[in-house]
Amino acid sequence: MAAETGTPTTLTLKSNDDELFSVAESAAILSVTIRNMVEDGCAGGVIPLDNVDGKTLASVITYMNGISAIPADEEKKKSYRDKFLSDKDFETLADMVLAANYLNMSCLMDAVSAKIAQVMEKKSVGWVRRKFGIENDYTPEEEAAVKEEHKWTFEGVETDDDN
Amino acid sequence: MAIELEKTPSSYLPFDIVEIILLKSSSVKSLLRFEKVCKSWNTTICDPAFIRKHLKKSENSPNNNNLFLSTYKNSTQRFSLFKFEDSRIHAKRIEENIHYLRHYTMRMQRRATLVGISVLHHKARVVNPSTQNVMYFEGPPTFRVCELVNDHGICFDAITDDFKVVLFSGMKYAIYSCNNRSWTRKPT
Numbered sequence: 001m002a003a004e005t006g007t008p009t010t011l012t013l014k015s016n017d018d019e020l021f022s023v024a025e026s027a028a029i030l031s032v033t034i035r036n037m038v039e040d041g042c043a044g045g046v047i048p049l050d051n052v053d054g055k056t057l058a059s060v061i062t063y064m065n066g067i068s069a070i071p072a073d074e075e076k077k078k079s080y081r082d083k084f085l086s087d088k089d090f091e092t093l094a095d096m097v098l099a100a101n102y103l104n105m106s107c108l109m110d111a112v113s114a115k116i117a118q119v120m121e122k123k124s125v126g127w128v129r130r131k132f133g134i135e136n137d138y139t140p141e142e143e144a145a146v147k148e149e150h151k152w153t154f155e156g157v158e159t160d161d162d163n
Numbered sequence: 164m165a166i167e168l169e170k171t172p173s174s175y176l177p178f179d180i181v182e183i184i185l186l187k188s189s190s191v192k193s194l195l196r197f198e199k200v201c202k203s204w205n206t207t208i209c210d211p212a213f214i215r216k217h218l219k220k221s222e223n224s225p226n227n228n229n230l231f232l233s234t235y236k237n238s239t240q241r242f243s244l245f246k247f248e249d250s251r252i253h254a255k256r257i258e259e260n261i262h263y264l265r266h267y268t269m270r271m272q273r274r275a276t277l278v279g280i281s282v283l284h285h286k287a288r289v290v291n292p293s294t295q296n297v298m299y300f301e302g303p304p305t306f307r308v309c310e311l312v313n314d315h316g317i318c319f320d321a322i323t324d325d326f327k328v329v330l331f332s333g334m335k336y337a338i339y340s341c342n343n344r345s346w347t348r349k350p351t
Contacts, residue, residue, distance in 0.1 A: 094176055097176065097180055097184070098176065098180070101180060110187075113180070113183050113184045113187045114187040116184045116187075117184050117187035117188040118189075120184075120193060120197075121188065121190050123193075125197065125200050129201070132175055132176060132181065132200075133175035134200055134201050134204070136200075137202050138199070138202065143199060146199045146205065147199055149198075150195040150198065152192075153192045154196060157196070
């Protein structure tokens, strides 16, 4: 119907904390999950996205709109992605990588996971354990042996209370 | 005094996503450091399948090249590595890695694509500057001691997942397979 009148189709997305967002279908179908729903004809009403919170969804929609406004120019898209992710902290990036995975958006998934890898590069083992919620399961002897094996990799690491 | 609560993501990342992130790391140094995070990270990072996938990704990265050549200076017995890119040798030395060599084990991991070789007195060593690993091996048995190695190079054979060292001496050449740890001599 909307297509006949020439106005772009708009979808309504609902986050898991019940926030509603309107987004142009042409931008939203960057998500394969949403595209499949549209193609299956189940995108008529509100599309519930149970694994994404409102704050993250708002960010993802900003990205969808931004990237789909750029014509097919990989260089420009890449520089948009770099700029879009440049001011995001680790927690935001972690939420976004989960959302990108759930929404099946490969371009966002690639960019965010690469960004997280880049953020981690100079971080200490302690920082990584905290941010990823990992418990150290080495015995002190095992840990010392692993550290000894690659001693040089602990040089130039950002200072942290636990290297 | 206010206690600053550390922010955490809404939920911690599942391991399959962690693996995707680790594969994106362009720093082998960081990956090796993160073996210490926990046993499951260690298992993943050391897994040959992971190393292969990581290697494949770094081959596509513009920062990496899959061939390094080296020359050695007789006088000092030091050697430098040269970047081989777009069929041209860039005399960009990455010698800063070399001083580590003495301290590291003779274990060679097929990780990342940066590998160099030096040939000294019929003994050769292959160095992986990404992991700082070094592997020593004897020169090809068919080359006489007095024979001069004119040139040498190293390449990664993606089909057999093997690093191969090629030495030239006069009209002969010999190929060393790092996987099989053996030489194959070829006539002209």
